[in-house]
Amino acid sequence: MDKHIEKIQKYLHNGRAEDMDNRIERLRKYIDEILLNMKDTEERRCAYLHLYGVSQACAMIALKRNQNVELATMAGMLHDLHSYKTMNTENHAEKGAVLARQILEELSLTTEDETDLICSAILNHSSKAITHSSFDEVLKDADVLQHCLYNTLFPVMEHEKCRYQKLLTEFGILQNL
Numbered sequence: 001m002d003k004h005i006e007k008i009q010k011y012l013h014n015g016r017a018e019d020m021d022n023r024i025e026r027l028r029k030y031i032d033e034i035l036l037n038m039k040d041t042e043e044r045r046c047a048y049l050h051l052y053g054v055s056q057a058c059a060m061i062a063l064k065r066n067q068n069v070e071l072a073t074m075a076g077m078l079h080d081l082h083s084y085k086t087m088n089t090e091n092h093a094e095k096g097a098v099l100a101r102q103i104l105e106e107l108s109l110t111t112e113d114e115t116d117l118i119c120s121a122i123l124n125h126s127s128k129a130i131t132h133s134s135f136d137e138v139l140k141d142a143d144v145l146q147h148c149l150y151n152t153l154f155p156v157m158e159h160e161k162c163r164y165q166k167l168l169t170e171f172g173i174l175q176n177l
Contacts, residue, residue, distance in 0.1 A: 023109050024073055030107060031077055034085050047084040050146060051077055057142035064170070065138060071114055072138045075121045078103065079139055097123040128163055141167055 038044040055076030062072035082096040083089045097119040104115045121139040124132045144160045156164055168175055
């Protein structure tokens, strides 16, 4: 299985193995090991789509808002990992922040300040009705964006409508819900 993952990673990087040692790829490799061990294939598919979808949305929103793209990408990758790893969503934001800190420290990927920034975003990502730091808001908005774009034929959840409409406006998309 490791050879398969390496092959995919090299393909994604046009064969440049040196790019695979950056912090995002080191974290992705760690997360992939967790996801690959999920027994339920449907939940595994959802985990990949959601975690990496939110991660990419974080990158796009962070670029637009002049936030740290690398750290935002990492926050997106980690934000719901606890839920998928344990198949338990109870207090998932709090438990997710704890797991994220453990992973970042175990892999020595981030400074203490960077870890605090990522973990704050994860801790606060479910509090969509409250405004937190600019960095925290990137993850919240990316989470909403992924939920809403997962299948555009699904109705937007009521508690995400306002945030989603603001995102559409921010990106110059003139569509009212």
